Amino acid sequence: xxxxxxxxxxxxxxxxxxxxxELVRRFQGPVFRYAYGMLGDxxxxxDAAQETFIKAYRSLSGLGSDYAFASWIMKIAxxxxxxxxxxxxxxxxxxxxxPSETADKTDRNAEWRTALTEAMESxxxxxxxxxxxxxxxxxRYEEIADFLRIPLGTVKSRLNAARLxxxxxxxxxxx
Amino acid sequence: MMEHPVEWLSAYLDDEIDEKTRIQVRDHLESxxxxxxxxxxxxxxxxxxxxxxxxxxxPPELEQSVRQAxxxxxxxxxxxxxxxxxxxxxxxxxAMVWQLFGGLVWILWKSAYKISIAAAYLVSDGIGxxxxxxxxAVGLALILIFLSGISLRRLLRSETE
Ligand SMILES: [Zn+2]
Numbered sequence: 001x002x003x004x005x006x007x008x009x010x011x012x013x014x015x016x017x018x019x020x021x022e023l024v025r026r027f028q029g030p031v032f033r034y035a036y037g038m039l040g041d042x043x044x045x046x047d048a049a050q051e052t053f054i055k056a057y058r059s060l061s062g063l064g065s066d067y068a069f070a071s072w073i074m075k076i077a078x079x080x081x082x083x084x085x086x087x088x089x090x091x092x093x094x095x096x097x098x099p100s101e102t103a104d105k106t107d108r109n110a111e112w113r114t115a116l117t118e119a120m121e122s123x124x125x126x127x128x129x130x131x132x133x134x135x136x137x138x139x140r141y142e143e144i145a146d147f148l149r150i151p152l153g154t155v156k157s158r159l160n161a162a163r164l165x166x167x168x169x170x171x172x173x174x175x
Numbered sequence: 176m177m178e179h180p181v182e183w184l185s186a187y188l189d190d191e192i193d194e195k196t197r198i199q200v201r202d203h204l205e206s207x208x209x210x211x212x213x214x215x216x217x218x219x220x221x222x223x224x225x226x227x228x229x230x231x232x233x234p235p236e237l238e239q240s241v242r243q244a245x246x247x248x249x250x251x252x253x254x255x256x257x258x259x260x261x262x263x264x265x266x267x268x269x270a271m272v273w274q275l276f277g278g279l280v281w282i283l284w285k286s287a288y289k290i291s292i293a294a295a296y297l298v299s300d301g302i303g304x305x306x307x308x309x310x311x312a313v314g315l316a317l318i319l320i321f322l323s324g325i326s327l328r329r330l331l332r333s334e335t336e
Contacts, residue, residue, distance in 0.1 A: 017242070017245060017246075020245065021238065021241075021242055024237075024238050024241050024242070025238060028233040028237050028238060029232070029233055031233075032231065032232075032233035032234075032237065033228055033229070033231045033233075036228070036231050037228050037231075042234070046233075046234050046237060049233065049237055050237065050240055050241055050244065053241040053245075054241065054244050054245060057241075057245045112223070113227060116223055116224065116227055117227075120224075131224060132228065134189070135221055135224045135225045135228070136224065136225060136228040136229055140191070141186075141189070141191045156185070156186050156191065157182060159185050159186075159189075160181075160182055160183075160184060160185035160186065163185050163217050163220055163221065164181075164213075164217070166220050166224070167213075167216045167217060167220050170216075170220060171216075
């Protein structure tokens with residue numbers, strides 16, 4: 001982590017809202033991407049990202065080390081997403097399945113995007129987590145194990161199973 | 176030859192595999208078209224995921240909405256902590272001063288007290304005769320207290336930053 005970022009974290013911890021806004025600017029990309037990947041819906045991802053930053057601002061004093069900010073904010077984002085998925089599950093049990101976002105299938109590009117997001121949505125939340133953390137956030141296996149508090153061997157088998165499931169869904173879409 | 180090492184393919188792709196297993200998988204892949212094909216598909220799906228989600232940009236209004244939500248107020252816990260820290264620092268400073276100079280301060284305080292009583296008798300005779308002078312003295316004392324309060328605050332603030 002660079003020193004500049006460290007400085008912003010320290011300032012934000014002292015309650016400086018401008019420093020915190022700078023942190024939002026820097027981390028909104030990874031937080032939003034992760035939320036979008038987990039939830040599959042832009043509006044919901046925006047709500048989850050907003051909730052993440054507000055929660056972070058209110059509990060900045062609970063941050064153990066200024067250097068741990070990046071993974072700390074992602075953990076808050078992860079919790080926000082998992083909470084939403086659980087709530088959604090309950091709601092869907094009451095009201096039958098809500099149709100997911102349907103994209104424009106006219107051009108070739110939109111087609112594979114739709115196929116990919118549909119394949120992602122077919123995965124379990126646990127599988128989506130490892131795929132997003134590794135392939136989008138760039139975490140190594142050990143960092144994922146630490147982040148999710150699971151054994152390294154589980155990261156390896158879970159990511160492999162997730163990718164195989166994605167591939168199967170993808171092939172189904174192509175056929 | 177290894178059984179189809181399907182469970183190792185992602186770790187092989189991500190280079191998260193020990194050297195011995197890596198060589199075994201590599202040797203297997205050279206002779207097994209089915210596993211080699213699976214590996215290609217996994218690599219393709221991995222690249223698609225990375226490029227699709229990596230290109231997702233947050234909505235431009237997100238930053239603004241967070242800023243509005245947090246307002247310009249300080250988080251209460253940070254306030255409380257800094258106030259607590261300041262109070263503690265003050266207490267520690269006082270204790271240290273007392274420890275070092277306690278005896279001396281006590282002697283100075285006692286003699287200053289005696290001198291000030293004597294001086295008060297002298298001055299009150301003079302001031303008592305003119306009420307406007309008395310008001311001036313009180314006003315001056317209040318101003319001095321106010322100014323020293325401000326300078327103390329500044330000093331403390333520059334020390335904490
Ligand atoms: Zn094979």
